Amino acid sequence: xxxxxxxxxxxxxxxxxxxxxxxxxxxxxxxxxxxxxxxxxxxxxxxxxxxxxxxxxxxxxxxxxxxxxxxxxxxxxxxxxxxxxxxxxxxxxxxxxxxxxxxxxxxxxxxxxxx
Amino acid sequence: xxxxxxxxxxxxxxxxxxxxxxxxxxxxxxxxxxxxxxxxxxxxxxxxxxxxxxxxxxxxxxxxxxxxxxxxxxxxxxxxxxxxxxxxxxxxxxxxxxxxxxxxxxxxxxxx
Numbered sequence: 001x002x003x004x005x006x007x008x009x010x011x012x013x014x015x016x017x018x019x020x021x022x023x024x025x026x027x028x029x030x031x032x033x034x035x036x037x038x039x040x041x042x043x044x045x046x047x048x049x050x051x052x053x054x055x056x057x058x059x060x061x062x063x064x065x066x067x068x069x070x071x072x073x074x075x076x077x078x079x080x081x082x083x084x085x086x087x088x089x090x091x092x093x094x095x096x097x098x099x100x101x102x103x104x105x106x107x108x109x110x111x112x113x114x115x
Numbered sequence: 116x117x118x119x120x121x122x123x124x125x126x127x128x129x130x131x132x133x134x135x136x137x138x139x140x141x142x143x144x145x146x147x148x149x150x151x152x153x154x155x156x157x158x159x160x161x162x163x164x165x166x167x168x169x170x171x172x173x174x175x176x177x178x179x180x181x182x183x184x185x186x187x188x189x190x191x192x193x194x195x196x197x198x199x200x201x202x203x204x205x206x207x208x209x210x211x212x213x214x215x216x217x218x219x220x221x222x223x224x225x226x227x
Contacts, residue, residue: 043205043221045164060215062116100170101211102124102152105163 002027003097012113013090018082022095022106029053029076029105035097036069036080039108040093046091048096051078085113116165117141119208119219128171129227138208140189145212152211153192155184159204167206168193200226 005017008020022034035050049059059067060105071078080087092110096102118141128134144151155168166175168184171191181196195202203226208219 043207043220043223045207045209045218047209047216047218058214061216100208101166101175102156102164103175104167105165107163 002097002104004097006093006095006109007104008093008109008111009034010110010112012085013113013115014086014113015084017114018080018085018108018113019090020093020095021077021081022080024076024078024097027097027104028073029071029078030073032077034071035096035098035102037094037096037102037105039094040091048080048082075082085114089113116215117144117210117213119210119217120224121206121208121219124220124222126222126224127227128224130198130200132198133194133196134198135195136193136206136208138186138191138193140191140193140205140210142213143188144191145188146209150212151187153184153186153191154208154211155182155208156209157202157204158207159201162204164207194222198224198226202226214222 003025005023012018031053033052034051036048039045051057066083068081090113092108094108096105120139122137144153151171153171156164158164167188172184185192206222
């Protein structure tokens with residue numbers, strides 16, 4: 001069974017970088033696409049970007065040059081880095097597999113940006 | 116960006132009632148390859164979102180057939196024929212036709 005699990009710090013200071021890891025079991029990240037999505041307080045959801053089976057990436061332009069998604073195929077993990085965070089980046093962050101849709105999701109990690 | 120407008124924002128239903136959620140797009144979601152990449156997801160409280168429907172009307176494996184999707188172009192509908200208690204949560208439409216992928220604003224289904 002495909003399982004994804006996010007990990008990373010729950011608290012980040014403004015202007016610093018947010019770094020999260022998504023560990024995948026039951027499926028190789030060298031197939032399909034692997035994305036990051038966040039849910040803000042309230043119901044708003046935002047697609048942040050994905051990394052493909054080949055390592056190519058696509059990002060939401062709203063995140064401009066602040067975002068980077070990378071991977072380690074030997075560990076079957078992919079990563080999110082978001083630079084220069086502000087309080088507006090406070091959200092629950094999810095990783096998910098993208099095939100015909102986001103069909104498998106991690107449980108999510110809540111990240112608060114605060115000094 | 117494509118804006119997906121969901122209505123109503125909140126839905127109050129009794130068990131067994133049939134309900135519908137609308138998702139209207141700011142532009143056509145028909146892709147040049149002929150597919151329409153409009154999906155529906157449900158997020159129950161305290162859980163991750165789970166997929167319900169993809170390509171407008173195709174039911175994800177394991178999803179009860181009381182869920183159905185329809186629509187084309189810019190107007191889409193999710194219907195639940197006979198709400199059950201386990202259906203409560205927030206429903207989202209999401210489009211993959213245009214970059215960046217975008218979500219609807221969500222519809223919270225509450226059970227009376």
